[in-house]
Amino acid sequence: MTPASPTPAPDESATEGRNGRTALVTGATGYIGGRLVPRLLADGFAVRVLARSPQKLIDVPWADDVGIVQGDLHDADSVKAAMRDVDVVYYLVHSMRAKGDFEEEESDAARNVAAAAKGAGVSRIVYLGALHPDGVTLSRHLRSRVAVARVLLDSGVPTIVLQAGVVIGSGSASFEMIRHLTEVLPYMPAPRWVRNRIQPIAIRDVLHYLRSAADVPPEVNRAFDIGGPDILRYGQMMNGFAVEAGLRQRPIASLPVFTPWLASQWVNLVTPIPRSLAVPIIESLQFDCVVQEHDIDSVIAPPAGGLTGYRRAVALALAKMRDGAVETSWRNSSVEGAPSDPLPSDPDWAGHTVYTDVRDRASTASPEALWRVIEGIGGERGWYSFPLAWALRGWADKLVGGVGLTRGRRDADRLQTGDAVDWWRVEHIVRGRELRLRAEMRVPGPAWLELSARPGDDGTGSVYHQRAVFFPKGLPGRLYWLAILPFHGVIFSGMVNRIVIEAERSADAGDPPPMWPTRPE
Template sequence: MNDRPEDTNSGPAAAARTVLVTGATGYIGGRLVPRLLEAGHRVKVLVRSPDKIAGVPWLEQVEVVRSSLDDAAALQDALQGVEVLYYLVHSMATGAGFEAKEKSMAELAAKAAAAAGVRRIVYLGGLHPRNTKLSTHMRSREAVGETFLSGAVDAVVFQAGVVIGSGSASFEMIRHLAETLPVMPAPSWVRNRIEAIAVRDVLYYLVAAASLDRPVNRTFDIGSRDVLTYAGMMNEYATEAGLPRRLILALPVPAPKLAGLWVALVTPIPLSMSLPLVESLQHDAVSMEHDIDNFIPQPEGGLTNYRTAVALALGKERDGQVETTWANAGVDADPLPSDPDWAGHRVYVDERTFHSDVDPRHVWTVIEGIGGRNGWYSLPLAWQVRGWLDKLTGGAGLLRGRRHPKNLAPGEVVDWWRVERIDRGRLLRLRAEMRAPGRAWLELSVEPDGTGSRYRQRAIFFPRGLSGRLYWLAVLPFHSIIFPAMSRNITAAAQTIANAEASQRAT
C-alpha cells in the first residue's frame, strides 16, 4: 500500500541549500515548504501577512521575513545568503495595469537576486502552445518567465498545465462542475487537449530544481504525459468519484466570460478566479518537449497518471482503498490555514450545541448508550420510517441494534451506523452505512463547561454528485426538527441519570 499523501513524492538525494520561498501562503508554495525541509534545505519564507501561516506545522522550522515583493531593499536583504529563490507569486487580479505590475515585480526580484548573489531562480508558469494568442493571465505568466530567463541569474522556468490536487483551483473547478452538473452545455474549449499533472509531481520537480548541479537557464514543460480533452477530464473524474458519466454538450462558441460567470454560479469558486481559469482554457495545454528527463529523473515509480492523481485528491490510496475518516476524506492530505474556503470536497454540516449543569460523565453515559433499544432521543417514528426506507432500498436499516446496551468499541455496529472512533468520556464518531447519495457521519461529544457540561453534535455529509446535494436539501427540514430535539433530550436523559444517582446517595 502507498501511504504517502497526494502531494508527496520523494525526490533525489541532494546537497542542502538555503532557499527563499515567496508565495508560501499559496497552494503550491505552502506545500513546497515542508518538502524542502524534508530534503534538508534551510528555508526562509517571505510573506506579506505572517498571520496566514500562523497555524502551519512547519512554522518553527523556517525563518519568516515579513515584507512584500515591491519593497526592493527588504527583498534584497531577505536574499542575503540565499542560493535559490522560489518565485511562486501570481495574482489572479484583473483590471488595467495587471500585466505591467506583474512584470515589474518580477524584474525587481530578478535584480535583487543578482545583487544578493543568488545562484538560481525557480518559477512555475503555465503550459501553453507557442505562437498563439494567450489569455491575459497566461500571457502575464509567460512574460514573468521571460523576465527571469533574460536576467543575470540562471532560471528554471517550469510550465505546467492543470494541477490535480485537492485545493488546487484548476482541480476544484473540475470537481465541482463534474459533481454538480450531470448534463453540461459547455463552450467549444471543452474539446481542447489538456495534459494535467499531479501536485505531488509538481512539488517533486520544484524540490529537485534546487539541487541541479549544472548551470541551467531555460523553460521545461512538465506534465503527466497523459493527454485528455477537458471534457474527458471531467468524465474521468466522475468515474473515479463513482458518478455516472457526464453528458457534455460542446457548443460552437468559446464564450470565456460567459463560461467564467457560469462556473462562478454553479461552483463555490469566486468569479475573480473562475474568469482567468476559464480564459486559460481557450487553447490546448500539452507539453511540446520532455527535456526535463535529461536533467531530473522521473519520480520513483514514474509520473502520476490523471486517474491516479484524481484518486489521491479524493483521499484514495493507490490500491483503490478509500479513507473512511470524515476529517480527512476528500480533503488535502495537508490542509493549510491559507487554503480558501472553497477548496476541497463539498461538506455539509449540521451542528448543535447544548449547555447544561449536568456533569459531563452523565452526558457521556447517554452518548455511549445511544441507539438500539435506547433509541435516538427524538421522534422515534421518523427514525423508524427512515430505517424502513433504507431497508427497502437494500441498506442496513435500524434492525441491527447494538452488541452491548452500554459500552461501545471501534468497529461495532449501532443500527445503521458503525463506530469509527471513540474517545471514551469525550467523543463518539459514527459512520453511516445507510443508503444515501454520499457519505455521512454523526459525531457526538461532551466537554466540561464551568460546573456543568457542553454537549455538541454534528451531522456531516459528503454529497456524491447533484443527487447528493439535492438529498441534503430534502432532509434539511427533518434535521431542523430532529437534531435540536435530540440535543435537548440527550441532555435531559443525562440529568435524569444524575438525579437518580443523587437520590441513591441520599438513601
C-alpha cells in the same frame, strides 16, 4: 471577547540546513508553496518564507521550522532582507485578479526579486510558470506568466522555469472545478474548450520537479514544459473523474455561445470557484495546451515509478479527501476585493460607525465539548440555523461574483489561521477558546463573526459567546444592515441555541458534531 492584535513574525533568520543550503519560498501561503515547504525541509534545506501576512502561517505544522520575513514582493527592501544568505529562490506567486493593471504589477515584483537575487549572490531561481501554446494571442494572465519568466531568465541568476498546465491534486482549483462540474451536472452544456487537448500533471509530479530543480547545474537557464503522461480533452477529464468517483459518465454538449466571460459566470454558479478565480483558469483553456518539448528529461529524471497518470492522480486526490488529509487548498488563497486588515480592537471603534449582534448562552457542556462544535462549524456541517436563509444568501453572493456558500473548508474538524470556511476566512484562532472569522462575501463593508467558549461563571459547564460585527461603508452599508436586521433574530438566535444543544448532546459521548445541511434537501 476583544480581538487579539496581529501576531508578530517569528525570527527572520533561517538556521543552516542539513545540506548546508537555504531556500527562500515566496507564495508559501498558497496551494503549491504550502506543500513544497515541508518537502524542502525533509530534503535538508533551511527554509525561509516571505509573507505579507505571517499570521496566516501560525498554525501550519512547519511554522516553527522555518524563518519568516514579513514583506511584499513589491517592496524592494523587504525582498532584499529575505534574500540574505539564500542559495535557491522559489518564485510561486501569481496574481489571479481579473481586473486592474496586474500584468505590470507582476513584472515589477519579478524585477524586484531578480535584482535582489543577483545582489545577494543567489545560485538558482525556480519559477513555476504556465504551459502555453506558441503562435497565438495569449490571455492577460498567461501573458503575465510569460513576462515574469522572461524577467527572471534575464536576471543574470541561473533560472529554471517549469511550465505546467492543469494541476491535479486534492484541493487544487483545477481539480475542484472538474469535480464540482461533474458531480453537480447530470448533463453538461459546455463551451467549445471542452474539446481542446490538455496535458494535466499530478501535484506530486509538480513537487518532484520543483524539488529537483534546486540541483540543476548552473549553466541551465531556460524554460521547460512539464506535464503528465496523458493528453486528454477537457470533457474526457470530467468523465475520467466520474469513473474514479463512481459516477456515471456525463453527456457533454459543446456550445459555441459560451464566451470565456459567460463560462466563468457558469462555473461561478455551479461550483465553489469564485468568478475572479474562474476567469484565469478558463482563459488558459481556450487553446490546446500540451507539452511541446520533453527536454526536461535530460535535466531532471522523471519520478521513481514514472509520471502519474490522470486517473491515478484523481484517485489519489479523492483518497486524500476521504481521509481528511488535504494539506493545502485553493480555498485558502486570498479573494479579490476581500478586506485584509485585522479587526480593530474595541477601543479603536471610537469614532466609527459599527453594528453588532451579541449573544451569550450558558451550557451544561464542558468548554471542550462546546469548542468541538465551534471549530467544526461550516462546510458540510452548515451553520446550525435556517439552512434555506443561508443557502439563499450564498446564491445571492454567487450571482454578484462572490465566493458563495459552497466553498466549504479544507478539514472537517480542525481549523487554522487563514483557512476558508464557506464565505468566511479564519482570521484569528485560539484553539479551545475563540475563533474569529472575516467575511469574504460581497457586502458594503467589512464584517466579522466571533465564536468563543469559556468555563461557566460558577466553575461548572460553559458559556457560549457569539458576536457579529459590521462596519458599514456609506449609505449602502447602513441600508444593508437594516435590511437584514429582521433575519438576525432567527439566524443568530438559532445558531446560539443549536450550537449549545449540540455541545450538550455530544458532551458525554465525545462525538464529533453531526453534518447539518448547508442547503435544504
